[in-house]
Amino acid sequence: CVAQENARYINPFIGTDNMGHTFPGAVVPFGMVQLSPDTDTVPYSSGQGYNPDVYRYCAGYQYTDPTIVGFSHTHLHGTGHSDLGDFLLMPVTGEPKLNPGTATYPETGYRSRYDKNTEIAQAGYYAVTLTDYDIRAELTTTPRVGIHQYTFNGEQPGALILDMVHGIYNYDGKVIWSSVRVVNDTLVTGYRQTNGWARERFIYFAMSFSRPITEYSLRNEEKEIYGGFWRRWEMNRNFPERSGRKVKAWFKFGLKQSDKLLVKMAISPVSEQGALLNLKSEAPHGSFGLYRADAFRAWNTEANRLTIDAGDEQKVVFYTALYHSLIHPSIYADVDGRYRGLDHEIHQGDGFTNYSIFSLWDTFRALHPWLTLMYPGEASDMVNSMLAHYDQSAHSILPVWSHYANDNWCMIGYHAVPVIADAWVKGIRGFDGQKALKAMVRSASYRPYEGLGDYMDKGYVPAEKSGSSASVTLEYAYDDYTISRMAVALGDSAIAQAFRTRSQNFEHLF
Structure with missing residues (x-):
């Protein structure tokens, strides 16, 4: 053989x-x-x-x-x-x-x-x-x-x-x-x-x-x-x-x-x-x-987890795409588990390996669901890394676009939320679900963040508050739906209903 x-x-x-x-x-x-x-x-x-x-x-x-x-x-x-x-x-x-x-x-x-x-x-x-x-x-x-x-x-x-x-x-x-x-x-x-x-x-x-x-x-x-x-x-x-x-x-x-x-x-x-x-x-x-x-x-080892019936040219495309999907997020910790946190203090990874380079607006739709299916251990570590970010944040919110113990605030939405919800509803239990839900709700309720106060009050982000107001409203609504699903899974009917209602805010765009 x-x-x-x-x-x-x-x-x-x-x-x-x-x-x-x-x-x-x-x-x-x-x-x-x-x-x-x-x-x-x-x-x-x-x-x-x-x-x-x-x-x-x-x-x-x-x-x-x-x-x-x-x-x-x-x-x-x-x-x-x-x-x-x-x-x-x-x-x-x-x-x-x-x-x-x-x-x-x-x-x-x-x-x-x-x-x-x-x-x-x-x-x-x-x-x-x-x-x-x-x-x-x-x-x-x-x-x-x-x-x-x-x-x-x-x-x-x-x-x-x-x-x-x-x-x-x-x-x-x-x-x-x-x-x-x-x-x-x-x-x-x-x-x-x-x-x-x-x-x-x-x-x-x-x-x-x-x-x-x-x-x-x-x-x-x-x-x-x-x-x-x-x-x-x-x-x-x-x-x-x-x-x-x-x-x-x-x-x-x-x-x-x-x-x-x-x-x-x-x-x-x-x-x-x-x-x-x-x-x-x-x-x-x-x-x-x-x-x-x-x-x-x-x-x-990773490439051999998947076998396709295709010609060599298609295999090059397929396995290179797999390769590209496994570069980021990246480990951000020493071999002893220590890492620099968002607060720039040195922390010890408690039961998880810390990760960084969360380009979440780019990755919440496809990359993270893929990792959740194929790499549940790493996906669990990534969620724990996001929750550590929440603990260490001066704003007490989940990452938006984080790398190297910083949030660079790039792009829109609060897309750590669907990544965490997706992991939970797919059965990953290597993190504290109640703490995760609390962090998700906090991130979705942080009024100073790009039109979020207006979104909470009016059901949409006004154009004069954001140059991407329609996109921001749409993505907030999607993220809210995933909070509702997480709350349902955890048996919190009040949060589930509140965010299910908020998730319908996309209708205000039409």
Whole structure:
């Protein structure tokens, strides 16, 4: 009997051209790390308002772009706005440059042209040859660790760039603060805080190398007003700590032609120690091939749950769609269950794994019902994550569009409500139903939220209160119907009747 490998039909390049907003890099199901190439540095703004060209780079990658800037560890997938692009690494040869250069003149910075014929994207694996440096770059992941393998085929000595300023939907000033520390000759840790779509976002890393560092430079490219007594140090060369808003670094390892460098970078929402724990727990050995095989196996397990009778072309479409459905929401917790909450306190997941990236206006109709049917354990964790959000919210409401311990308030409706109701009526019992109903009613009764007070008083959202008044009214009415169904299931006839009545408000549109 030949082992079934439906994951071989997954093509991560699908959706990476123009406005598809997908990335081709490595990720495992629901993984916190999405390790992928970024192909340009188009800013969200250059100080003169929104730059519409940035919309093409929601996932950091454009299939037809001629250069690769580097490989960052966090990406949004399929969204219509963006953030993230954390902790970009780029292998180089020769004397390192710390600016990315431009697509037109890549030689002015550290980016590189690449050979499209050498680019490979498979389930849990990405590879490409960087032609300016003659470096073969390979990527894979665990849930919380990005694994890089770089083969330096050029004649010049190799090095590695770490850019703490780079980001997706970036702008000058987005990095509020960052820090890098060289712990020893094979371990570097750090963190950054950013202000973007998520207004107050913290992310930490721990990075290990298969070869010892021989020389390094940590620099802050912002003019430092206060120097203090740091001036007694030569801080730009082999000085093991650097903080600031524009921190960049390079590392040398005595690399020669044909040498390989294995880099493992774990991330954490909690702390550098949390990232180090993730690194030790999920990436204890030095075999890139084994990590790659484990990532493929994770995807193959999911793909093999479904078998279709179709030709290869239809199978590519089907299994790639399955793959796309299992990237977000994503785990947002360390291996010990700790995570950063909406209140920016550190919480312990009590009987559940915390998730983030709830794009609920986009996902309540199809993705979450799909997860409820096929992944009830994960769906239960997601509901518990939403209830934790409710507990930690300054508004005491469920998430609208949340990522990385922030609600970015994108889109309309209170669509955590139908996700929770759908899970309950389909028999998922891994969360407190009464608490969930209370949170649902509270979210549907929070008068300051986009015309909700008028909706409660008048039965509709007036056009002068919302530019999407008809859509908002319709979606509030649908959400109210699901609250009614949840209340019926829990035996609360008063709430059931009240929200059944409210659900008829859609009639006021006609």
